[in-house]
Amino acid sequence: MLSQVVELIEAKGKFAITSHRRPDGDSLGSSLGLYWLLRALDKDVEVIMRDPVPHAYQQLPGAANVRVTPAVDDSYHAVFVIECSDVTRPGLDDLEKQFVVNIDHHATTALFGKINWLDSTASAVGEMIYNLCKATGVRVTKEIAECVYTALITDTGSFHFSNTTERTFKVASELLRTGVKPAKAAEAVFASYPWSRIQLMGAVLSTARRDSTGRVALLRHSLEMQHTAHSSDEDADGFVNYPLTVGEVEAVAMLRESEPGVYRASLRSKGEVNVAKVAEKFGGGGHRNAAGCTLRGTWEEAEERIIALLQDAVERANGLADITEDALVSSD
Numbered sequence: 001m002l003s004q005v006v007e008l009i010e011a012k013g014k015f016a017i018t019s020h021r022r023p024d025g026d027s028l029g030s031s032l033g034l035y036w037l038l039r040a041l042d043k044d045v046e047v048i049m050r051d052p053v054p055h056a057y058q059q060l061p062g063a064a065n066v067r068v069t070p071a072v073d074d075s076y077h078a079v080f081v082i083e084c085s086d087v088t089r090p091g092l093d094d095l096e097k098q099f100v101v102n103i104d105h106h107a108t109t110a111l112f113g114k115i116n117w118l119d120s121t122a123s124a125v126g127e128m129i130y131n132l133c134k135a136t137g138v139r140v141t142k143e144i145a146e147c148v149y150t151a152l153i154t155d156t157g158s159f160h161f162s163n164t165t166e167r168t169f170k171v172a173s174e175l176l177r178t179g180v181k182p183a184k185a186a187e188a189v190f191a192s193y194p195w196s197r198i199q200l201m202g203a204v205l206s207t208a209r210r211d212s213t214g215r216v217a218l219l220r221h222s223l224e225m226q227h228t229a230h231s232s233d234e235d236a237d238g239f240v241n242y243p244l245t246v247g248e249v250e251a252v253a254m255l256r257e258s259e260p261g262v263y264r265a266s267l268r269s270k271g272e273v274n275v276a277k278v279a280e281k282f283g284g285g286g287h288r289n290a291a292g293c294t295l296r297g298t299w300e301e302a303e304e305r306i307i308a309l310l311q312d313a314v315e316r317a318n319g320l321a322d323i324t325e326d327a328l329v330s331s332d
């Protein structure tokens with residue numbers, strides 16, 4: 001919990017921070033926000049990642065200091081692991097031998113740390129890093145603010161998703177007071193893509209299809225598309241959200257082939273449709289409206305399995321919605 005994290009930071013001096021492979025806006029924004037927080041306290045700290053910083057986040061303060069490594073190759077008093085469902089997600093050898101501090105806002109995270117600070121009410125881990133500033137008495141500098149703001153806009157889809165709360169806006173408002181420019185931050189993240197992303201988008205969106213109800217949609221992202229577009233993994237980030245812009249679509253899966261017969265599934269949904277429960281059936285996890293898991297088999301097998309479960313999740317949610325409405329009517 002938070003008080004243990006504060007005590008640890010006060011008592012110790014040498015730290016590392018890491019996050020999951022293919023880091024995103026929250027993992028990098030939060031890792032670098034924590035990096036600046038610890039620097040403000042004169043701690044010895046570095047950010048270590050298995051994968052390099054994607055182009056969209058290279059403007060974040062401190063991004064150039066992120067050290068890419070396949071293993072934890074130094075000794076630290078503690079390693080902070082940011083938004084990971086388990087200790088293998090950072091892809092760093094020997095991480096489990098360290099004093100691990102697990103910091104996450106996902107409801108399905110395993111308690112793999114010596115200290116586990118989990119807050120599923122936070123819209124992003126960035127919001128938790130902001131709270132940690134308050135708890136440690138560290139002034140929110142412009143560096144911290146820019147990192148945390150990027151975490152917020154990426155994890156909330158620019159304050160569109162259901163994880164956006166009054167507190168998210170309060171934190172964002174505080175960050176703006178320190179000098180964050182929303183248009184500049186948004187442009188850096190959402191308007192800095194390479195041309196290969198457009199080509200890959202064309203290929204992936206051309207595979208879009210819906211089930212017979214029109215409520216469940218599916219996208220394919222094959223290795224071949226990636227090769228043809230000369231694109232990187234990260235170029236497909238966010239594609240899964242496009243089918244949800246269609247009114248009646250309530251759940252989407254995008255299957256990204258990571259090697260022949262193995263697919264990383266990104267799941268998204270609207271409202272009460274719970275895709276975290278679907279992801280858990282395949283050993284994955286996430287939030288109600290955004291989750292991920294890994295599937296195996298032929299494309300057809302993997303797609304059939306995920307569509308069936310998404311249809312089930314949509315039906316359950318609509319059943320629940322009916323019950324809630326009935327209950328409201330009868331209580332009148």
Ligand SMILES: [Mn+2]
Pocket residue numbers: 026027083105123124125155
């Ligand atoms: Mn997050």
